[in-house]
Amino acid sequence: MGCRWQDLDSGTMTDASAQPTGATLRRGPFAAGDRVQLTDPKGRLHTITLVAGGQFFTHRGSLQHDDIIGSPDGSTVTNTAGVEYLLLRPLLADYVMSMPRGAAVVYPKDSGQIVQMADIFPGACVVEAGVGSGALSMSLLRAVGDGGRLYSFERREDFADIARANVRDFFGAEHPAWRVEVGDLVEALPRTVERGTVDRVVLDMLAPWECLDVVADALIPGGVLICYVATATQLSRVAEDMRDHGGFTEPSAWESLVRGWHLEGLAVRPEHRMHGHTGFLVTARRLAPGVTPPLRKRRPAKGAYGEAGDGAESPALSTQEWNPEDVGERPVSEKKIRKMRRAATVAQQEDERDE
Numbered sequence: 001m002g003c004r005w006q007d008l009d010s011g012t013m014t015d016a017s018a019q020p021t022g023a024t025l026r027r028g029p030f031a032a033g034d035r036v037q038l039t040d041p042k043g044r045l046h047t048i049t050l051v052a053g054g055q056f057f058t059h060r061g062s063l064q065h066d067d068i069i070g071s072p073d074g075s076t077v078t079n080t081a082g083v084e085y086l087l088l089r090p091l092l093a094d095y096v097m098s099m100p101r102g103a104a105v106v107y108p109k110d111s112g113q114i115v116q117m118a119d120i121f122p123g124a125c126v127v128e129a130g131v132g133s134g135a136l137s138m139s140l141l142r143a144v145g146d147g148g149r150l151y152s153f154e155r156r157e158d159f160a161d162i163a164r165a166n167v168r169d170f171f172g173a174e175h176p177a178w179r180v181e182v183g184d185l186v187e188a189l190p191r192t193v194e195r196g197t198v199d200r201v202v203l204d205m206l207a208p209w210e211c212l213d214v215v216a217d218a219l220i221p222g223g224v225l226i227c228y229v230a231t232a233t234q235l236s237r238v239a240e241d242m243r244d245h246g247g248f249t250e251p252s253a254w255e256s257l258v259r260g261w262h263l264e265g266l267a268v269r270p271e272h273r274m275h276g277h278t279g280f281l282v283t284a285r286r287l288a289p290g291v292t293p294p295l296r297k298r299r300p301a302k303g304a305y306g307e308a309g310d311g312a313e314s315p316a317l318s319t320q321e322w323n324p325e326d327v328g329e330r331p332v333s334e335k336k337i338r339k340m341r342r343a344a345t346v347a348q349q350e351d352e353r354d355e
């Protein structure tokens with residue numbers, strides 16, 4: 001059942017009738033196939049998928065899945081050793097942090113910024129690259145809804161498989177708005193979407209500047225491009241190339257820092273640990289065809305573009321090839337990726353068998 005509300009004119013109660021993809025998995029008593037997050041008294045988290053007749057073991061006792069199936073979300077269960085666990089359905093942010101990963105994921109704090117600042121709206125046509133593990137894809141799919149369209153491009157087939165399995169597992173079905181294209185965005189985008197029809201483009205990749213021409217062709221006038229990059233050198237390069245392209249408004253960039261707070265009696269203070277850095281966001285709007293950006297009134301600081309004034313001295317602006325190690329990305333071994341792909345696809349096959 002969906003949420004209920006009272007019609008102010010007639011006073012009658014109404015249920016939300018059409019359930020968007022995945023909504024039925026987000027509420028109601030726990031059922032076989034649901035993911036449940038168990039929190040022990042020390043705050044340690046375990047995520048399990050409920051199976052009729054299944055058991056959950058730790059070094060301190062076990063509990064039966066059947067003791068959880070049928071309980072309301074937000075209840076507790078006690079194992080054979082008397083340890084009490086809090087039971088909650090994982091939120092999207094919890095799911096993203098615990099799902100199988102091939103590539104690094106966009107953290108929930110940044111997905112929230114992307115959805116808001118790129119103005120991802122229900123019904124929008126959005127392009128995303130690369131897909132990586134599919135973390136950002138889930139936030140984008142929720143924002144465009146069943147009536148929108150998300151084209152996600154990924155050049156690695158193995159990463160695309162992991163993302164497909166993660167997204168299907170989260171929504172409990174294929175999402176009707178989602179298309180995954182395996183290939184490099186530069187080649188695949190022009191053959192996938194019609195010129196000037198895409199509302200929003202989100203790039204999370206090593207070298208987003210290589211894609212600016214195809215992105216500009218795909219975007220509608222006024223459309224939004226947002227790029228998520230890990231280092232200041234990438235930020236600088238993509239912002240300068242957006243300016244040089246001439247088809248975008250002046251780029252604006254920021255980062256977000258989220259600091260948790262410790263809340264205990266009088267000890268109310270920031271947490272000692274935080275994620276000090278995830279990435280930078282930079283955004284610009286597509287100008288209408290043939291329009292040149294208005295001249296900037298503010299002149300760049302002397303030396304901002306290198307000694308020759310053309311950026312040639314600056315490694316950030318040079319045309320050398322970039323690789324993941326240059327920007328400090330830790331290489332992921334082929335063995336780990338094979339393992340993640342196996343884990344993700346086995347979970348998907350189990351889901352399909354259970355349906």
Ligand SMILES: C[S@@+](CC[C@H](N)C(=O)[O-])C[C@H]1O[C@@H](n2cnc3c(N)ncnc32)[C@H](O)[C@@H]1O
Binds near residue numbers: 106135136
């Ligand atoms: C950091 S990961 C993306 C993570 C993803 N946004 C998430 O939240 O799970 C970057 C991905 O971009 C892909 N990639 C890089 N350049 C690409 C391109 N030109 N076209 C398509 N995919 C690309 C890489 O293979 C990699 O999987």
